Amino acid sequence: MAVTDPVDTRLLAALADLGKAAVHELAAKVGMDPREVAYRLVALSGSGLPLLVGVESDPQGLRAAIAGSPPSWANRPPQQFPPPPSQPVPQQPAPPMPPPGPHGVPSGPYNVQGAPSGPYNVQGAPSGPYNVQGTPSGQYPGPPPPRQRPPQQFAPPPVPLDPVVSTWGLPQTASWARGDEPARPAAPAGGKQGRIREVMETQGLEGEQLSLQLLEVQDPADYLFSAAGYRLEEGERAVVVHTEITNRGAIPFASLPDNYLELLAADGTAIGKAPVSLTSRPPHRIGVQPGETLGGHTVYVLPDATRVVSVRWSPRPEPDERTLTWSIED
Structure with a gap:
């Protein structure tokens, strides 16, 4: 199978370098949302590529969650508990030692050095002394009957929806191409304000010296969206934003430049990007080296x-003093 999507190509190249990695680690390496990475890996795995997508869990924590017990497992690592103690066994007096044999060693049965001198329990075995067949021997009492516990009633856990389908819908549809979260109220304005095509300077999370420019907003861009093989649903439109970033300092900018590039609506909501790329309009790539300008x-x-x-x-999910905002209204 030939991989033509540039985002899939970049994702598979990073995975080939790592060989084996958790989804969130791979997402951090390529600068993508973990849910988008998970969706793409599952889709690529089903297309015939030599790729296996797995999942790992804490069984004890999951069983506790299903049973409705207090969620202490969420706040601390799972602990290993010893098995419950067996029923106490009455200590029997040691039998008298037989007379010594000709060489000063007892002629009858005797204990091996380091072994217990009295009867003892093997973990998981009945608490009373038993013969080989498991039936009581001599006059020792059998094991006490197990304590009766009332049956516990568990409500069946709800069947979870596929997180990929419930978040984005089916692939190649507009509901799948929406951002990874619904529109949310915009946070209070911060940082610098400018107008379209204006260059503004700011800093990254590691102190990177950056300049950004909003070059173009194509609204609507439905024909570009459809030409890439995606389908808009009734009452929706696509928008394409072209930005450019320059690293003016000596510290490399290691993130995806448009990770937190949002549209702001007139009603005060912020709209996140869709997890798609268009072949006719190349997406941003991860990382901007010192002195480099990329669009x-x-x-x-x-x-x-x-x-x-x-x-x-x-540079982060919530706006702060490093945030840049361009007005696109005349």
Whole structure:
């Protein structure tokens, strides 16, 4: 199978370098949302590529969650508990030693050095002394009957939906191409304000000296979206934003430049990018080296009635003093 999607190509190249990695580790390496990475890996695995997508869990924590016990497993690592103690066994007096044999060694049965001198329990065995067949020997009492416990009633856990399908819908549809979370109220404005095509300077999380420019907002961009093989649903439109970033300092910028590039609507909501890329409008790639200038395109899917008034960039999910906002209204 030939891989033509540039995002899939970049993801598989990173996975080939690692060989084996958790989904969140691979997502951090390529600068993508873990849910998008999980979806793409599952889809690629089913297409015939030599790729196995797995999952790992804490069985004890999961059983506790299903049983409705207090979620202490979520706050601390799982602990290993010893098995419950067996029933106490009455200590019997040691039998008298037989007379010594000709060489000073007892002529009858005797204990091996280091072995217990009295009867003892093997873990998981009945607590009373038993013969080989498991029936009581001599006059020792049998094991006490197990204590009766009332049966516990467990409500069947709800069947979870596929997180990929429930978040983005089916592939190649507009519901799948929406951002990884619904539109949310915009946070209080911070950082610098500018207008479209204006260059503004800011810093990254590691102190990187950056300059960013909003070059173009294509609204609507439905024909570009359809040409890439995606389908808009009734009442929706696509928007494509072209931005450029320059690293003016000596510290490499290691993130995806448009990770937190959002559209701001007139009603105060922030709209995140869609996890798709268009062949005719290349996406941003991860990392900007010192002295390097790179551009890229970001895709959004939103209700047709939404009026976009500005574009906001931030190095982290929540805006702060490093945030840049461009107004696109005349």
